[in-house]
Amino acid sequence: MPSIEAFLSRTHIAYLSMEIAVRPEMRSYAGGLGILAGDVARSCADLELPVVFVTLLSRAGYFRQVIAPDGRQLEEPDWWQPERWCVPVNAMVAVEIERKPVWIRPWLYIHTCPHGHQVPILFLDADPDQNGNDDRALTHYLYGGDETYRLKQEIVLGIGGIRVLRALGFDLHTYHLNEGHAALLTLDLLNRWRIPPDERIAGELPYDVAEVRERCAFTTHTPVEAAQDRFPYELFERLLPDFVELDALKRLAGEDRLNMTRLALNLAGYVNGVARRHAEVTKQMYPGYRIHAVTNGVHAGTWTHSAFAKLYSAHWPHWQHEPEILVRALQLAEDEVWQCHERAKESLIEGVKAASGVALDPRIMVVGFARRMTGYKRPLLLFEDLDRLAAIASRRPFQVVLAGKAHPRDAEGKECVRRLNELIGRLRGRITCIFLPNYDMSMAMMLVAGSDLWLNTPLPPLEASGTSGMKAALNGVLNLSVPDGWWIEACIEGVTGWSIGREDDDPKQHASLLYERLENAVLPIYYEDPARWRSMMKQAIANIASYFNSQRMMRRYASEAYLR
Ligand SMILES: *Cc1c(COP(=O)(O)O)cnc(C)c1O
Numbered sequence: 001m002p003s004i005e006a007f008l009s010r011t012h013i014a015y016l017s018m019e020i021a022v023r024p025e026m027r028s029y030a031g032g033l034g035i036l037a038g039d040v041a042r043s044c045a046d047l048e049l050p051v052v053f054v055t056l057l058s059r060a061g062y063f064r065q066v067i068a069p070d071g072r073q074l075e076e077p078d079w080w081q082p083e084r085w086c087v088p089v090n091a092m093v094a095v096e097i098e099r100k101p102v103w104i105r106p107w108l109y110i111h112t113c114p115h116g117h118q119v120p121i122l123f124l125d126a127d128p129d130q131n132g133n134d135d136r137a138l139t140h141y142l143y144g145g146d147e148t149y150r151l152k153q154e155i156v157l158g159i160g161g162i163r164v165l166r167a168l169g170f171d172l173h174t175y176h177l178n179e180g181h182a183a184l185l186t187l188d189l190l191n192r193w194r195i196p197p198d199e200r201i202a203g204e205l206p207y208d209v210a211e212v213r214e215r216c217a218f219t220t221h222t223p224v225e226a227a228q229d230r231f232p233y234e235l236f237e238r239l240l241p242d243f244v245e246l247d248a249l250k251r252l253a254g255e256d257r258l259n260m261t262r263l264a265l266n267l268a269g270y271v272n273g274v275a276r277r278h279a280e281v282t283k284q285m286y287p288g289y290r291i292h293a294v295t296n297g298v299h300a301g302t303w304t305h306s307a308f309a310k311l312y313s314a315h316w317p318h319w320q321h322e323p324e325i326l327v328r329a330l331q332l333a334e335d336e337v338w339q340c341h342e343r344a345k346e347s348l349i350e351g352v353k354a355a356s357g358v359a360l361d362p363r364i365m366v367v368g369f370a371r372r373m374t375g376y377k378r379p380l381l382l383f384e385d386l387d388r389l390a391a392i393a394s395r396r397p398f399q400v401v402l403a404g405k406a407h408p409r410d411a412e413g414k415e416c417v418r419r420l421n422e423l424i425g426r427l428r429g430r431i432t433c434i435f436l437p438n439y440d441m442s443m444a445m446m447l448v449a450g451s452d453l454w455l456n457t458p459l460p461p462l463e464a465s466g467t468s469g470m471k472a473a474l475n476g477v478l479n480l481s482v483p484d485g486w487w488i489e490a491c492i493e494g495v496t497g498w499s500i501g502r503e504d505d506d507p508k509q510h511a512s513l514l515y516e517r518l519e520n521a522v523l524p525i526y527y528e529d530p531a532r533w534r535s536m537m538k539q540a541i542a543n544i545a546s547y548f549n550s551q552r553m554m555r556r557y558a559s560e561a562y563l564r
Helices: 032-047 147-168 185-192 209-215 233-239 246-253 260-267 276-285 306-315 323-331 334-356 386-395 411-426 441-450 468-474 507-528 530-545 550-562
Strands: 013-017 051-056 064-067 073-076 093-097 100-112 118-125 174-178 216-219 230-232 257-259 270-273 365-370 398-403 433-436 453-456 478-481 497-499
Touching: 013 032, 013 147, 032 051, 032 100, 032 118, 032 174, 032 441, 032 550, 051 147, 073 411, 093 147, 100 147, 118 147, 147 185, 147 230, 147 233, 174 185, 174 550, 185 209, 185 216, 185 260, 209 216, 209 260, 216 260, 216 550, 230 233, 233 246, 233 257, 246 257, 246 260, 257 260, 270 276, 270 550, 306 323, 306 334, 323 530, 323 550, 334 433, 334 441, 334 530, 365 441, 365 507, 386 507, 398 441, 411 433, 441 468, 453 468, 468 478, 468 530, 478 507, 478 530, 497 507, 497 530, 507 530
Parallel strands: 013 051, 013 174, 051 118, 174 216, 216 270, 365 398, 365 453, 398 433, 453 478, 478 497
Antiparallel strands: 064 073, 093 100, 100 118, 230 257
16 A cells, blocks of 8 residues: 655655646646656656645546537546545645635545655545535546636645644655645745734834745746636635734735735745746836746657667666757667657558548558647647648648647637648548547647657747657757747757747738748758658657756756755
C-alpha cells in the first residue's frame, strides 16, 4: 500500500496546479497547462527534486469531445476512476465556504521514474459523504460551472491544498503556484504572518508580506487578459467572509476586482514567464514587477516515440535523464533517423485509420495541427484561401490532421471547430483533411511524433510559450510556425524549421506568408531534396530537443526559484 509517510521528511517544495496530466487515462487535465505540470512532475522524479504536487481530482475530467454530424462540438462528462491509480489518504481537512465546512480528502498517486525515484501527487476531492450535494460536485468538472464554482474550486486548491499539506505533516519552504488559480494559498500564509494590532505601522499592510514572499514562487502562463481570473470582491466576501482584511487584500490584488495574477505577483518572491517574449509582455501588462524567464520544456522520455527512444538509447544510454546530450544528434545516420520517423508515421496512420476510417498515404506529407480551439490560436488560418491551398496541393500534395477542444463557454472557439469541419468537407477530393475528435495526451503523442510538419499559427504575442512543437522536435518533426512564444528562441530559419514571416509583420499577411513558405520552402525540400529534409530533422533534434526539455527547465527552477 503506497503511503505518504516516506515523503514527509524529504520533501520541501509544493507545486500547486489546477490540472496535472499524469497519464492519459487520468482525466485530471485539460491541455497545455496540465501537460506542463505533468512534465514538471516527471522531471522532478528523474532529478530527485524534493517536490510534492497538489491538484484537483476532477472526477468528470474536462470533457469528452464529440463532433456532431453538422460539425459542431458536443461535450460529455469524462468520468474516470481514481481508485484504479490512487489511494485515498486517511486525512481530511475542512475549508469554510459561506461559513459552512467543505471537507476535502486527498488521494495519493505516486509517480515512479525509470530509475525508481518517486514523487507524490495529491488529488483533492470534495466528494466525501460529509459534504452536501452541491459541495460534492466541486471537484468534478475541471474549469466547469460559473464564476462562483470556479472561485470555490480555487479555494479548495489554494487554501484546501496548503491545509492538506500541513495536516499531513509536510515541512515546506517553497510553494510554487502554477498559474494564478492557486494564488489563494497566499491568503492562508498572510494569516500566519499577521502583525498584531499593537505592532502595526499606520499605512502599512497588517501582514508581514516579506515572510510570504520568501515562501512563494509563481509562474504566469498567459498574456490573454480574459484567461486571467478576476473575481468580484462581493463574491469573495460572500464565500470567504472575514477571511482576510479586505482593504489589505485590495492593495495586493487590485482595487476593483480580485485579480489572481496580481495577487500572486505581489506575494511571490520569484515570478516567471514561460518564454522570453512572454516575460516581456507580462512586464508591459504589469509594470513594476521583476519577471524572470525560464522557457518551458517537455519531458523527453514521455514525448519521444519508441523508435526514436531506441535509437537515442543506442547512442546515449542516459539521454532521458540528460536530454542535453541530444545536442550530439548530428552524428546520427540520416537513414536511421528517417526509418524511425517512418515507424512513428505508421503509428499515426494506424491511429487515424482506427479513429476515422480514413487511410492516409504514407508517401504524402502529413501536416499536423492540434491545439486548443480558440480565437488567438487561429486554427482557420491555413484555410483562409481554400483555392490557393488546393492549388498548392495540386502541385505537391499534403494531407492535414487536426484536433483540439474548445472550452464549452468559448463561443468563438466552438465556432472554429464547426467551421473547420465544414471547410474539411469543402476540400474533399482535393486535400485529405481529418479532424480527430477528443484531443488528449495519447493522441498528442501520436500526432507530434507521426506528422512530417507541425504547424502553429497563433496571433502574436498571445502564445505564451507553446510546447507541442517541442514534442515534435524530439521526434525530428519540423516546425512551421508564426514567430511567437518559444519559437522565437528555437527557430533557425531553414535549419531547425521555418517561421511564417517576421515578428513585426502585419498579422493580416500571415495566411499569405504561410502559403508562400509551404509552397516555396517546405514542400520542395520534402519531395525534391530528401537529404536536406533529413539533415534538418537532425538539426531540430540537436538544436531544439537538447534545450527545450523539462530537465533543463526544472534544473533552472531548482537553482533559481527554489534555492533562493
Ligand atoms: C502539449 C499539449 C498541449 C499544449 O500544446 P501547445 O503547443 O501549447 O498548444 C495541449 N494539449 C495536449 C493534449 C498536449 O499534449
